[in-house]
Each structure stands twice: as structure tokens, then as C-alpha cells.
Amino acid sequence: MATTPEHDAKIAKITFSSVYPHYISKIEKKGRTKEELLEVIEWLTGFNENDLNNLIEEKVTFxxxxxxxxxxxxxxxxxGVICGYRIEEIETPLTKQVRYxxxxxxxxxxxxxxEKILRK
Incomplete structure (x- = not known):
């Protein structure tokens, strides 16, 4: 399933600070910790907790x-599939990264x- 240019533009404009609390809520409901979430985000992006706090404060877009x-x-x-899209088939780099x-x-x-999440 290919994304549309409109879909890609919408994702690009979403602020990380608007989504991050939902990530925390989702994982904590399932018994995981904020520290684990931070580890996953740092593995993917290289951002540590201080970096993330600055990005949240600055209200940066994705x-x-x-x-x-x-x-x-x-x-x-x-x-795999996330939000109805097979990640490996997404062509727009930013949309693919957000779906990662x-x-x-x-x-x-x-x-x-x-270790499975971090692809070790």
C-alpha cells in the first residue's frame, strides 16, 4: 500500500511533542517503562533523554x-505492518522513519x- 503525498505531508507536520505522551501511555499500560522507551528511541535516532526533552520543548515536527x-x-x-502500511513498501523516507x-x-x-526490538 503506497502512501499519498497528502498523507506524507500530514505526517511531516505532526509535532513529536504531541505524539510522545501517547507513546508513554501505550507502553506503560502494558507494564513497560519510560526508560525502556527512551532506550528504543535512542537506538533508532541517537537522541538521549536530554536531546528529546529539548526537541519536545522546541515542539519540532517529525x-x-x-x-x-x-x-x-x-x-x-x-x-512488518503498522497503521495499515507494510513498512518495507513505504517509499517516502520520512514516513518510513516515523513508522519505524x-x-x-x-x-x-x-x-x-x-534484544529483539533493538535487532540484536
Whole structure:
């Protein structure tokens, strides 16, 4: 399933600060911790907790968030379906990167072991 230019533009404009609390809520409901979420985000993006707090305070969009990220070279190992899209078939780099993050949060919430989430 291909994304549309409108869909891609909408994702680019979403602020990370508007989504982050939902990530925390989702994983904590399933017994996971904020520290685990931070580990997953740092693995994918290179951002530590201080970096994230600054990005949240600045209300950066996902476009800026991923422009500043140092994407993990193993991110391409993240596969599967998230939000109705097969990640490996998404052609727009930014949309793919956002879905990588969504998939990792989803795997964390589903109780996967950290070494599997971090593709070790």
C-alpha cells in the first residue's frame, strides 16, 4: 500500500511533542517503562533523554526530528505492518522513519524482548 503525498505531508507536520505522551501511555499500560522507551528511541535516532526533552520543548515536527536524527544503520531490519502500511513498501523516507518508530513502540508495548526490538 503506497502512501499519498497528502498523507506524507500530514505526517511531516505532526509535532513529536504531541505524539510522545501517547507513546508513554501505550507502553506503560502494558507494564513497560519510560526508560525502556527512551532506550528504543535512542537506538533508532541517537537522541538521549536530554536531546528529546529539548526537541519536545522546541515542539519540532517529525520532519525536523528525523532530519536531526542519526538513524541507526540497522533500522532497515524493522519490518512488518503498522497503521495499515507494510513498512518495507513505504517509499517516502520520512514516513518510513516515523513508522519505524511506531513499530518499535508497538513491539515494546506487545512485550517483545529488548534484544529483539533493538535487532540484536
Amino acid at each position: 520532519q525536523t526530528f528525523f532530519e536531526e536524527a542519526k538513524l541507526n544503520p540497522h533500522a532497515e531490519l524493522i519490518k 518508530l511506531d513499530k518499535l513502540v508497538d513491539e515494546l508495548a506487545k512485550g517483545k524482548k529488548m
